[in-house]
Amino acid sequence: MIPNFNNRYSQMNVQSVSEECKVCSVQTSSTHLGMDICRACASFFKRVKTKERKFPCRRGDWSCATANGGVLACRGCRFEKCVSIGLEYKGPLRPRRKATVSILHQIKTESKASFERRREQELMMIRKHGLHDRLPHPSEQELYEMHQDTCNEIYRIYLVESQTFFRNVFPEFASLSRKEQDIILKNYMCVLGIVEGYHNSQRLWGKAKRYVSCSAVTCVDVEREYNGLEHFENGRLVVSVARSFTEEQQERFLPIFERSKIDEREHYALMALILSEQGETQTCLHSSNLKIVDSELSEEAHAILDRYQLEVLEELQLYYRNEVGLKEFSTRLGNLMSLNHVIQECRSLLKVFMRFYTTMFDVFITENSLKEFLF
Template sequence: MTETPPKPRRKCLICSVPVVAAHFGMDCCRACASFFKRRKLSGKKFACRAGDRKCLVVKDDKFMCRRCRFDRCIEVGMIYDGPLRVNKKGADLMENSPSSSDTASPSTSRGHESILERIGREYNSSVDRRRVQEERILGECEDRKLVPHPTQKIYLANYRTSVQTYNVCVAETLIFFREAFPSLLELSKQERDLLFKGYIAKFSMIESHYRTRKVWGEVKRYCMGSVLICVDLECTERWLGEEDGGENRLELLESIRSYSNDQFALVLPMLNKAQITSKEFYALLALVLCEIDSSSHIPDYVLAAVDEIRAEVFEDLQRYYKEEMGLSDFSTRLGNLMTLNHTIQECNSLFQEFFRMNTTIFDLNQSEDLIKELFS
């Protein structure tokens, strides 16, 4: 008689204690759920005990930092959408105002476009524009080569077409960034510039991995570099010709292979496990924006603007899980999505290291000028 394998232990996404039931639609303990609800009801704001908002949130800590505990609740997507306390003045105003049945809020009215719908619309419009420009680039490439694919026209990338399509991607992603996140237009040009420069690499990574899996399934040979071109990872020599690589070409190619393998080893298992939908992909395009390196010296009010985007995405995600997917407990899906988000941050660190080691093959001056021009 075969033994039934033990079920994996569920842990609170906030403080990591074991849990057996979901609260607010996710794996969190009753204590953390109650703490979050009390904080939302009271409206109190807490200061970080250490001052750097990096405290560990563990149940055994006698003096758990309330600010970092609340931040952790927000980070994992916790939302309390129940009734909030209203003061006497507010209650009088409500009595004299039209009833909620007469005036639906923008977030609940049928005609309102949610943030995930806006991201999806702008992303797909961006892809359509990129496809047209990439077709023109490939049409002017004399040595273009189709890669065998049952349903799509996919071309093999080389260094020169990669640089050209990357510049197109930078320009179009900047337009997407502006249109998908209009609240950021209230920031200064310099602040938007900082956010975008931290965003473009992560956007490119998650799009590349998502598109690769969508086009090639679990085939590990090809990696989509843009909308229409891919890199043959089993033959990177085709990507970087002898005239482009210089005297260190072979070492560079080995570095590219190693970097690609590390990226796939991190992301592919998580993508296979998460099986994200298109709407979860749109959410991820926003969540990678919201993960900001603490060393980037972003002002607090800019972080607050980004936090508002994160909260809006989580609220829309919960509605999507409940209403469109019919899930009462969506902690697994949301947990997988957040793990994938953190994995992209790891990939970004790998990319920064790889880029620093191999800057000789990247000509980003044109892209930097384009960023400055489009932000002005």
């Protein structure tokens, strides 16, 4: 393999001329919007301005830290910081793509087809394995408790099918570089799994919190007492951490999820809206906090993300007006955006837990596709 000397030179050159972003304090090597700010903050400011969005302060006093490494980023204070240093953007909105098919209908069709394919593959594997405990369910459909022997293969099935779903529903991303496609897809599959898991749990078990859906046909019994763990190295520690992770994620997500009472159409909309947070947050490896980081995505990538989001929101407004009969629907849209934001927080928790899990068991030595997804 030929070394990329140009890239090495570029990295050395960046280090020699880097300045601090005036908004989030990360190192940046060039100006954006005429000021010393990083690309992530410039993109954030432009998106807020062009879409005329308004964010409240998370704490209510407009004094949240915006520096990299602070606690969970407050978008309201981040935008106010941009304004206070004199940032301006008066550019035009990006041209929108012409949709030939309803994106929400496409999400519905593709997600159902993907789920059925996953279900068939999982059942075939579980029946062959023969050691899964079947869970009782009023409908008598086949549901099983997750088993250590097959969880990696089930995860692989999910990754493959999610990629197919993503490319069929969001074809515009094919015009981006492979690196950008991988970044967007990797982040999307993580949050998509969270949305699907809670939606499927509610569909199967209602408000019961004992079982959490992990895949098309497997669940975790959070109340189960595991015996014989003393025979496995660090067994009790892993179960304890997994249970704590599940409880913390449920504490964050379930209250707003249950309060929102989203219907099927809103669920499909949420499956698209979770794309919109790309490049604004990153997992902190030592805690569940999030950091503001310099985005790795181009302006073209952000423009595509914005167009999909706008298309979904416009379809939702038509649905609220014409099919639900609502004149005022800001609360329902606000619930979806709040769900979107808390899902990004859950993504951070999930990645921290998965890194712990893979470190304990070293399970991804040969599973390169899974390793690339999480790291």
